[in-house]
Amino acid sequence: MSQTELSLPTSEAELEDLLAQPTPLAQHAMSQMQGDLLLLGAGGKMGPSLARLARRAANAAGRSDQRIIAVSRFSDPDIPAQLRAEGIEVLAGDLLDDNFRRQLPQAENVLMLVGHKFSKKDLPGQYWAMNVYLPGLLADQFADSRIVCFSSGNVYPFTQVGSEPPCEADPTGPVGEYAASVLGREGVLRFACSRRGTPVCLLRLNYAVEARYGVLVDLAKLILAGETISLAVPEFNFVWQGYANAVSLAAFTKVASPATLLNVTGIERHRVRDVTLELGTRLGIQPKFADNEGDRALVSDARRCRAWFGEPEIGPAQLYDVVADWVGHGRPTLGKPTMFQVADGKY
Secondary structure: OOHHHOOOOOOHHHHHHHHOOOOHHHHHHHHHOOOOEEEEOOOOOOHHHHHHHHHHHHHHOOOOOOOEEEEEOOOOOOHHHHHHHOOOEEEEOOOOOHHHHHOOOOOOEEEEOOOOOOOOOOOOOHHHHHHHHHHHHHHHHOOOOEEEEEEEHHHOOOEEOOOOOOOOOOOOOOOOHHHHHHHHHHHHHHHHHHHHOOOEEEEEEOOEEEOOEOHHHHHHHHHHOOOEEEOOOOEEOOEEHHHHHHHHHHHHHHOEOOOEEEEEOOOOOEEHHHHHHHHHHHHOOOOEEEOOOOOEEOOOOOHHHHHHHOOOOOOHHHHHHHHHHHHHOOOOOOOOOOOOOOOOOOO
C-alpha cells in the first residue's frame, strides 16, 4: 500500500477495517497455520483488531472453517457482540479464575496477549500476577500447543543515543518493576520450552501505533493541549499496529524450542523533537519543548523481523497523517498513555 492509496479513517469502524485489513502477510500466515487459534487476553488495545484480522485473513485464505476464539474479561461490553458478528467465537471470563481457565478449549495455536503495564490503582503484586504468574499457568495448560506470546522491548536496557540498538542476541537489562515482570513472563515461557518442549515465539514489541493509541497520539494530544514536550527520552522506534498484528500471526511459522525471540518495531529511530515538529506542522501548532535532551533511549533492532516478514504497509509519514487528522478532529482515543518519556522505569 503506497501513501497515495491510504484513505484517512474518519470513524472507528473505518479504523478497525484498516487495522484488520487481510494483508498478504496475514493471509499467508493463516493459510499456513494448522488448527484453530485461541487468543488469550483479546479485550485489550490490540486484541479485538487482531482477532478480526485473523478471522478475515483466514476467510480470504480459504480457511473459513478455522476457529478463531477470543478470550478476555472484555471490560468493554460492546466488543463481544462485535466479534461474534464477524464469526469469532467469544469466551468471556477472568483468566485468573481457575474454573474458567481450565474450561478453555485446547487449540493447536495459542496467542498470548495477557499482561499488565501500569495504573495508579494497581493492587499489590498486580504486575507479577498478570505478567508472570498467569503466563506460567497458561504455559502449563497449553504446553502441547504452539505459543506466540507478546513481550516488550522494555526487557532491554536503555541505549546511548548514537549507539547500536539491541538485537535479539544481546543481553537484557530491564529498568523498573514493570520491565522486570515482563522479563519474568519470558522466563516462564522459556521454562515451558525446556520442561515440555513447547514451541514458543516471544515478540518484543516497541510502540505499536494506531489513531487512538501510541507515542504519536500522546505527542499530538500534548501539542493540542499546549503542553511542553519532554525530551528526557530523546528518541524511539514505532510501527503501525496493523503490521504488528500480522507479524504476530506469521510468527507461528517461527515458533521453536528453545523459544524464538523477535523484536517487533520500526527499523527507523525517530527523534522525539523531529516527530513532534512533523505532527505540529500537520496540526498547525508550533510545539513547545521542555528539558535538556537526554542521551539514552528505549530502542531496539528489528532487522530480523523485517527480513522475515517484509515492510509495514503503512510507514511513518502516513502514520503522522493518520494520527494528526484523527486527534486534530477530536475523535476518541483509548486514554492509555505510553509514558514514553519515562527514563527510570517508574511508571
